[in-house]
Amino acid sequence: MPDTSRRADRLADRLSGSRYGNRPTMKDVAARAGVGLKTVSRVVNGEPGVTPETEQRVQEAIDALGFRRNDSARVLRKGRTASIGLVLEDLADPFYGPLSRAVEEVARAHGALLINGSSAEDPDREQELVLALCARRVDGLVVIPAGDDHRYLEPELRAGVATVFVDRPAGKIDADVVLSDSYGGARDGVAHLIAHGHRRIGFIGDMPRIHTAAERLRGYRAAMEDAGIPVEETWMSLGVTDPERVRRAAEEMLSGPSPVTAVFAGNNRVTVTVIRVLAEQSRRIALVGFDDIELADLLQPGVTVIAQDAAALGRTAAERLFRQLDGSLVVPERIELPTRLITRGSGELPPTD
Template sequence: MNDVARLAGVSIKTVSRVVNDEPGVHPSTAERVLAAIDQLGFRRNLSARNLRRGSSTGTIGLVLEDVGNPFYSGVTRAVEEIARLRGRQVISGSSDEDPGRERELALEFCSRRVDGLLIVPAGLQHSYLVPEMRAGTPVVFLDRPAGDVVADTVLVDNIGGTVEAVTHLAAHGHRRIAFLGDAPDIFTANERLRGYREGCVRAGIGYHEELVAMGPHDENSVATTLKRLQTMREPATAVVAGNNRITVHILRSLAGVAERPALVGFDDFELADLLSPPVTVIAHDASALGKAATDLLFARLDGDNSPPRRVVLPVRLVPRGSGEVHA
């Protein structure tokens, strides 16, 4: 800016005025300044500007589990979209379910003075954010609730979704319905297990421990579990999958197998309708989740200081065939 001022033969304040379209600059002066800017390839330093103005940095931080996962990339896209409308840039990072990494990312973003934080929690402890929140940085948790702070949270109806999945299968005559879920220390996995249990009870088919397999799953463990479920004394005739990765593992395990249990998966995924049979799912909208969380964040930035809210987004059963197989 100094260089521009020198080249144009004006003070740096005048350059600042031109750059900011402030009134009171003679057109011919402005022209000289613009020419100098162009010639030198000058670009105003936003950090310095924000520092001086004490205003927002125009950024929001997004901590998620893995951008590579289509579900979270959908969330990211929605966040970006709304941030753009509100003139903000998104800085994001993946925690890979590592609480330490989540914390590191969130605090790094705070050091960069983001205007707000969106976090998909990996851990259960979020008191490290208390100073930031007290300092006025709004924080919204999404997909899972925060550990030990009260804060805005946007979730999906995990329990309602699995209740619906079980109800759907029971309505098609199934009485031995299994549940394959993720590790129960993950909030969504645990909620979905609760929904499964409640669904079983409501359907009058009872909750049977031996039909449940939680825990981190890979393709092998899923295959083993399925075999066990299908060969037990009273075999399972239907399966509820706790998330889309598990659904896919199940589909791979069943490839080429004649005896297929009915299946309802949590999370929709692309091409589910083109498989044979097409896969019935409990769908929830990644972009709706991202949008709701971001809207909430911006409401806080706009001065809304009502008590922390918890928003639960509905899910929707999409019947496609795999869950409509009769027992």
């Protein structure tokens, strides 16, 4: 059979007004097998009460017609969709890939599918996505929030949509949260630099309205204060972490009247940009970055980082989600996962002045 005409048929199906291109339904299967509707349902769902012969007749009809159960109709009847939603900032970010995969694995273990969407760090888009997921009646939501006001979720929570926030806390709403210890991690990282003799240490981070960014800044300040080092304004730079701004910030810190001898980078994107600036300037400035980055061990020097376990974040959140759905969790909690200092060289460089 020429493939073109087959495809043209399919197209005609689709345009002919009949929905789903005339997908067969249980009714069709029942008619063909010469049995009742409910019997087909029983076979499809593996319910007992069907003789092997009947079952076989039904199965043959299913195969012949290419029947596949319509889960939309099923959901309408049963109430559970066996799917969960994941809203994150950017699926292309190497930090979220493993997180997303971890959520998916847990979902799979519970027989659920994963719908995900990227908010692009835009609160409106986050809300739009979350509500679209709720309209599809996902059983639960894992949200990496972009906004800081999630009251719009109130009716959904009341309606029983399980919800876990990850990486950043929920805003103005009472819900489960799974975080990395940004504050502690940043403090450890900066303390590490101080322990190696640095006093003029720069901090380049994300917009302070992002919780993790604020916490990391707080960790930086705490470490400096612990060491009795007064922080100069010019050592800190907070804002969007696109390469241009970070580049400018790094260059200013490194060239001002009291140039820093070390930099603490607030996230993986910042770390990469700073490495690039240092490489261009051929300067061996000490650097510790928040978030591990691929190949960090192969650079010269290796990049010392505060690593979060993205997969563990996702796994923990998803497991909590399903425990909510089990009904075995009642009270929202805030869970903080530890970070880990990985020394590879860049954080152990001595001050250069």
